[in-house]
Amino acid sequence: MGYVLNLRKKVGHQPLVVAGAAMIAQNSVGKILLVYRTDNHCWGLPAGSTEPGESVQQTARRELREETGLTVGDLTLIDVFSGPKMHYQYPNGDVIDSVTTLYRGNTSGGELVQATNETSTAAFFDLDALPEPLTPLTKWMLLGE
Helix, strand or coil, X not given: CHHHHHHHHHHCCCCEEEEEEEEEEECCCCCEEEEEECCCCCEECCEEECCCCCCHHHHHHHHHHHHHCEEEXXXXXXXXXXXXXXXXXXXXXXXXXXXXXXXXXXXXXXXXXXXXXXXXXXXXXXXXXXXXXXXXXXXXXXHCC
16 A cells, blocks of 8 residues: 555545455355454455556455465456445544445465454455454445445
């Protein structure tokens, strides 16, 4: 998230419109990969902001790899989420209005990493048995709530 962090140095906590991508990564039995975030202490989809010159597909793949160590094969576009439900304030006070492109892909390689600088756990879950709490954005993208 270098680009957004650099902008934050100039604008502080002011709201930013941020393009990004999220990934519904599924294993061979259809379970969904979620990560436990260390900033807000919630479960969420692997996701992040698009860097300059990067496509949203590249963002989805990069964030999945950075946050979980896994890769996926072909991507399926699920939807693009924006609007009032994508307004979010991070625990540090930074505010975004996210435009997030959601993809689905089947895991195809890599080794599951349990902790990164942004996450403390990564695990697969059945859609009807998701952990709590979920990030508000993940809850909306997966459950429509």
